[in-house]
Amino acid sequence: MPSVIRQFTALSLLILAVRPDGELLDLKCQPTVGIVAQTTDIRCQYKDNGDTNIVGVFLKKSTEENSIFQMYGNKIYGDKRFTLENPRNGPSLKITDTMFSDEGNYDYRVVTDRGEQTIRLSITVTANYSAPVTSTWPETLINGGPADLYCNATEGYPAGYIHWFDKTGTNWTINSVLRKVPKDTNGRKSVALSSKLTFKSINKDLEPFICIVFNSKHVQDGKSTIKSPIFSPEDPEKNVLEPDTTKIIAGGMVIGSLIVGLLFALLFFRRKRSFHDQRRSSAQPFLTDYAKTAEDDPENP
Structure with a gap:
């Protein structure tokens, strides 16, 4: 905790030593469109980069209080996916492995030896479509x-x-x-x-x-x-591409014919059996009456 306080105090003194003519920076950042899982470049520049040295940068989402990335001197804090691209060439930032959560509006504060300025920048995140x-x-x-x-x-x-x-x-x-x-x-x-x-x-x-x-x-x-x-x-090439379909249809016709034949055979045997059962049933009363007559005949020993 004491080390953090010392760092903050040193930074505050450094910022106070900067000339308060931030309007000379005329800092501008382009609207940024990032792609998920890829590297996103946030392009920012001064009106004149000549003899301008960056002392520190602070980036935070407009809806949040704490910075998500800050750098002053050789110290870097926050999300390690964010980096200052090249302090000598200007305050442009870079995000590696971009996420949907990176989308939104940001307040970007840049402190230089010529002054400081805070601007609003926006990041939109998209994702590419897979191959159709x-x-x-x-x-x-x-x-x-x-x-x-x-x-x-x-x-x-x-x-x-x-x-x-x-x-x-x-x-x-x-x-x-x-x-x-x-x-x-x-x-x-x-x-x-x-x-x-x-x-x-x-x-x-x-x-x-x-x-x-x-x-x-x-x-x-x-x-x-x-x-x-x-x-x-x-x-004819259409038929070449569909041999399996032809075989399936032919096979189905053969199987269908066999099933129909079996059904006819079954029906024939059932009708034949029914006919024999009817003849047997019609002959049974005659045999029964004959047996009774034979029993009642007194001459029958």
């Missing part, structure tokens, strides 16, 4: 037939967009439906994108179809090409 994944229904597309093309992308933030193009560059996005699903997993925000492009009659001459994922700034994040070829109805 495409699929189709049905898996085998037939020229002139119905088709649904799908494109999905995840992990991006803020919400982006998905556009569809054919080989000529025509934009088909107006015919698609886009779903956006926001998520927040342990502070990591993302918006999953899912786009469906439907054709009542798809045209082989327009393939391949391409889906392109754009971030919230309309900058391309990734793209994917539909890999399922479109076949003509009479195309």
Whole structure:
């Protein structure tokens, strides 16, 4: 504790020794956009960097009281992901391994041997989308037939967009439906994108179809090409791609025929058995009456 007090006292005396003409610094920082898990540069500069030496810098979120990063002399305190990029070239800062929690407004105080100044700067944090994944229904597309093309992308933030193009560059996005699903997993925000492009009659001459994922700034994040070829109805290659389907259908027909045959055989035997049972039942009364007559006949020994 005494060492901290001594450091603070020394810094206070150092700041008091600085000439109070902060307006000469004319400190400015550009709005900053960082990307999650990457390094973010916060660009700041004076009106004139000549013969200006940085004594200390203090950075804190506008909504908080304590600094998250401070440097004076050779002493650095706070979040070690924050650093003063190059004191000789100016007060620009750098953040390594950027997080969503870094987003917000900050008060940045810079103390130099020519004066000091505090300004407000802002940091926005985004996340790139993963490579889009495409699929189709049905898996085998037939020229002139119905088709649904799908494109999905995840992990991006803020919400982006998905556009569809054919080989000529025509934009088909107006015919698609886009779903956006926001998520927040342990502070990591993302918006999953899912786009469906439907054709009542798809045209082989327009393939391949391409889906392109754009971030919230309309900058391309990734793209994917539909890999399922479109076949003509009479195309022999279509049959080459579907041998298993043909075998399954043929096998099903054989099994179905066997089942029908067994059912007919079972029905035949049941009817035959029923016929014999009926004959046996009709003969039983006659035999019974004959037996009774034989017993009642006095001449029968």
